[in-house]
Amino acid sequence: MSFLNSLKTAVRGLKTNKSRSALTILGIVIGITAIILIMSLGKGAQELILSQIKGLGSATIIIEPGREPEGMADFSSMFTDSLKQREVDALQNPNNVPGLEQLSPMVILSTSVNYENEAHNFSVLGAASLVADIVNVYPQTGQFIDDDQIQQMAAVAVIGWEVKNKLFGESDALNQNIKIKNMTFRVIGIFPKKGSVGMFDVDNAIIVPYTTAQKYLSGINYYHEIVVKARSEAVIPQTVEDIETTLRGLHNITDPEKDDFHVVTQEDIAQRVNTVTSILTVFLAAIAAISLVVGGIGIMNIMLVSVTERTREIGLRKALGATNKDVLTQFILEAIILTVAGGLAGIILGSFFSFIAALILTRVVGSGWQFVISFQAIGLGLGVSAFVGLVFGLYPASQASKKSPMEALRYE
Amino acid sequence: MPFIEINNLEKTYKDGDTETRALCGVSFSIEPGEFVAIMGPSGSGKSTLLHILGCLDKLTKGSYVFNNRPIDNYSEKEIAKIRNQEMGFVFQSFNLLARTNVLENVKLPLLYSDVKESLWKGMALKAIEHVGLSHRINHETSQLSGGEKQRVAIARALINDPRIIFADEPTGNLDSKSGSDVMEIIETLNNQGRTIVLITHETYTAEYAQRIIKLKDGRIESDKKVEERRKGKNNFIK
DSSP states (O other): OOHHHHHHHHHHHHHTTHHHHHHHTHHHHHHHHHHHHHHHHHHHHHHHHHHHHHTTOTTEEEEEESSOOOSTTOOGGGGOOOOOHHHHHHHHOTTTOTTEEEEEEEEEEEEEEEETTEEEEEEEEEEOTHHHHHHTOOOSEEOOOOHHHHHTTOOEEEEOHHHHHHHHTTSOOTTOEEEETTEEEEEEEEOOOOOEETTEEGGGEEEEEHHHIIIIIIOOSSOSEEEEEESOGGGHHHHHHHHHHHHHHHHTOOOGGGOSEEEEEHHHHHHHHHHHHHHHHHHHHHHHHHHHHHHHHHHHHHHHHHHHHTHHHHHHHHHTTOOHHHHHHHHHHHHHHHHHHHHHHHHHHHHHHHHHHHHHHHHHHOTTOOOOOOHHHHHHHHHHHHHHHHHHHHHHHHHHHHSOHHHHHHOO | OOSEEEEEEEEEEEETTEEEEEEEEEEEEEOTTOEEEEEOOTTSSHHHHHHHHTTSSOOSEEEEEETTEEGGGSOHHHHHHHHHHTEEEEOTTOOOOTTOBHHHHHHHHHHTSSOOHHHHHHHHHHHHHHTTOGGGTTSBGGGSOHHHHHHHHHHHHHTTOOSEEEEESTTTTSOHHHHHHHHHHHHHHHHTTOEEEEEESOHHHHTTSSEEEEEETTEEEEEEEOSSTTTTHHHHOO
């Protein structure tokens, strides 16, 4: 029998039991819907984070203390004090790192901030003026920290949009005094609403001169990281190398394995994020795939019922010249058509829900969330559902093909 | 040269520990073009015999030579092909596909043949015309009367122009008028040169045949030529 005719026969077999066929594939529909939805959301989140990282500017390089972390639980870098003013001075020497345009030492802490009776926790960032360029956000009212204020360890602060709302509400914040860790700071600038840039939530942050943050807020003699802006994207590899050479020279390190710092480019961060979100997406999709197994068992169950129910039909077909293979093909095809139809429905439903989710998320996280349906996801959905049909259709189909025509015809 | 030759045919069914002997040493041969009726009370083994002759069931002991070749020498595929090309089946309970029209039912054997699909419709229409149902082509089989259903089944059995037709109580579910219509069609097929093996327990149906083999308890009780063929036709319509 030709494949096309096998296909027609299988479709006709399924059509005689439309509502049962529809109910049978429900498990597959739900499974594929879940997988498509998870993959779409995973991809959307990934693109969102990546776009934020790209917002840092491709010429941005970050120097972190300690060797490169070897896993999520490797905190060693957090307690390393290898980046101090001495390193900053060395890096700023154009003879050492010619590709460096500007840098900003960073001191990061999270602490309670008061204004009159309002008290909230915010992240406080000790930084230099470069940070405003990198994040590409400038005060809407007032101004950003300048070099004099850094030199003088001035108690001044630029606050994010949400910080202003939470502490001041509708009233004016400019030139008001806020208390950070019981130290009084004057608000000299307020950022406009910006959202997040490179996992840094600008709206909920307070920026103060890094010198002030280091000495008065943290009481440490080192920096948490150094942000560097290279002259152009093209000089990044050379600049990274120069930074490494300079710091190794300073720290008398000959074996790169023993570095007490590491250099991260925007590309590195993007790659890390990519890896993490991909793993997470695959993990969640795998959980959703369990429902496919359940759906497949449902298909097998109904196919077995169908084979029993149609015993006479099988006997008749054999009496009229169907080979075992013809019968086997017919029933496997029925199962595969069922699951692929379920897969298609799941892809359509999954895409629909992803689209709705994207609409909602756009409102929640602001712009930047994109509706993504990859061909990979569609291909995977179809492939997996066909595979489920093949696997779970095989047993009922082989039962059908093994029936003796005489016994099948006699079946009441 | 006989078309069908069986020798000492035995068939034993096993159900757990109990064995049931349906056939205990049956021998006869059928020449091409013969019209043979196999009669006997229920449980005499006549259906079992037909199923074995029609390659729908396997024999336990003895030999079965079909078309000069022992049936054991055929592969599963070859047997399917024989059923498709050389044999036609007509069953008591019609065995038509539900929710399918007359044309599609008649086409069914072609699905498993090597015939080009472009020829299918023409062949099916011809077979349907042969049994006088051309006006019913697009009707679903559930809308047909019993006699019409059996005529569809005969058209289906005819479509690949088989050399032998096995009919298992073809009139068993029919009223006498439809029964005689069906028997007349079967007789025409025999007159056209096809071999017919008919199973029945009604004498007046058997009298269409040239030869009547009577079975009892899995053995041949008698094997006689019918002297005056179709004598029973008038008895049929009582």
